[in-house]
Amino acid sequence: MEISIVVPVYNAKKYINECIESILNQTINNLEIILVDDGSTDESGKICDYYADLDKRVIVIHKRNEGVSAARNSGILCASGDYIQFVDSDDYLESDMCEILLSTIKKDESDFVICGYKTISGKNVSESYRFDCKKIDTQELSQLFSSLYVNVYLNSPWNKLYKKSLIKTYYNTTAKLGEDILFNLEYMKNIKSLSIIPNALYCYRVDNNVSSASTLNRENIFEIIFRTYNAILDFCYFKFTEKIEMNEISNFTFGKICKGMKLLIANKNKLKLEKIDLLNIWCESDNMNLVYENLDCKTLVLQNKILYSLIKKKAINKIYLYCYANNFIKDHARNVVRFLGE
Known part of the structure; x- marks a missing residue:
């Protein structure tokens, strides 16, 4: 065989x-x-x-x-x-x-x-x-x-x-x-x-x-995102003689981070204070700074640009409110489409 x-x-x-x-x-x-x-x-x-x-x-x-x-x-x-x-x-x-x-x-x-x-x-x-x-x-x-x-x-x-x-x-x-x-x-x-x-x-x-949404809703989603990002950095350092541009990978990773934050805020099994604490831990982490080092903010989509600015300022309460509002609008739009389709 x-x-x-x-x-x-x-x-x-x-x-x-x-x-x-x-x-x-x-x-x-x-x-x-x-x-x-x-x-x-x-x-x-x-x-x-x-x-x-x-x-x-x-x-x-x-x-x-x-x-x-x-x-x-x-x-x-x-x-x-x-x-x-x-x-x-x-x-x-x-x-x-x-x-x-x-x-x-x-x-x-x-x-x-x-x-x-x-x-x-x-x-x-x-x-x-x-x-x-x-x-x-x-x-x-x-x-x-x-x-x-x-x-x-x-x-x-x-x-x-x-x-x-x-x-x-x-x-x-x-x-x-x-x-x-x-x-x-x-x-x-x-x-x-x-x-x-x-x-x-x-x-x-x-x-x-397992859909990407349910995957991103896991308790340890940020650990998974950062572990993958660090593994990619290690691989590139090991495999390639010249430093490669990480902007595209960093922007892709940051997109996952933004989705993860929105899903955290949408999680009904956690109290608001728990969510605020987790947002604070993630925004202060060395891993977040590592992603930021290679980020090309100009090419981010508008929603992620806004979160980028708020994370950069460590404006945790504003991050929470922005994600909450974004989720509300998304859910409302989905309900309208469902209603029109009936």
């Missing part, structure tokens, strides 16, 4: 059949499918066993629930292929995805392949930003890195093909969010080149995945 496809499975009976069959029906056969049942409490485990009985390429691991990172690690350890591919159990693949990824990594003699993807939300389908098809070395990566990151090409594990021999660091099982980008950055420290495929070969379903 050349490719080992690792699929973490947890209570995924709604979509798991479509996911598995999209892999079994690939245009190449030299792959193994490792289904890691992470302590599912629905019928997912039985569905996995059914496919293992149906096709000898399917391997099932049943384990106690430890989270998606531990499940992926179990899959990597079990894999016998030269290449590793990850698929989420509620997503599916275009029929030629594996063939295109494999032929590209061989033809280009590269260490990593990244392709485009489709985002599916109900009946709405959108494609990721389209980069040119090319092989790039470390120097070219330094020029393209910011654009790859802000266009969400580097964050996930599922639109990629990895060389198993270059996976030196496994998933961090203590990081419950943001672990994918950390894994990818560690992997990319070991590569000399990567290939980009513009085709949208992976179909990412957001209906059943």
Whole structure:
């Protein structure tokens, strides 16, 4: 087997059949499918066993629930292929995805392949930003890195093909969010080149995945944002001989910070004083100052420019009021649209 496809499975009976069959029906056969049942409490485990009985390429691991990172690690350890591919159990693949990824990594003699993807939300389908098809070395990566990151090409594990021999660091099982980008950055420290495929070969379903809004509503969202930002800084320092421009990444990170603040204010489970205290801690943190060092305020959208000014002045009460007003207007507009649509 050349490719080992690792699929973490947890209570995924709604979509798991479509996911598995999209892999079994690939245009190449030299792959193994490792289904890691992470302590599912629905019928997912039985569905996995059914496919293992149906096709000898399917391997099932049943384990106690430890989270998606531990499940992926179990899959990597079990894999016998030269290449590793990850698929989420509620997503599916275009029929030629594996063939295109494999032929590209061989033809280009590269260490990593990244392709485009489709985002599916109900009946709405959108494609990721389209980069040119090319092989790039470390120097070219330094020029393209910011654009790859802000266009969400580097964050996930599922639109990629990895060389198993270059996976030196496994998933961090203590990081419950943001672990994918950390894994990818560690992997990319070991590569000399990567290939980009513009085709949208992976179909990412957001209906059943954690949405960006709910992710940003997590208690430790700012810890996650800052941890990712620091990991990117460390990677760039380690990988690139010349300092790269961080404006685009810093602005992207600051956009997440602004969303996080608005969601904090909208959180009905916290008292106003708790929210004020947290805003104060975040605005005073060294991490916030680090993001500010590389921020290009002129290119921020208007709402973020206003928050930038208020954070800079440490005007905590005004930040609270601004976010509160912004949330109120947004909710009111949503209700009006819903009313007009009835």
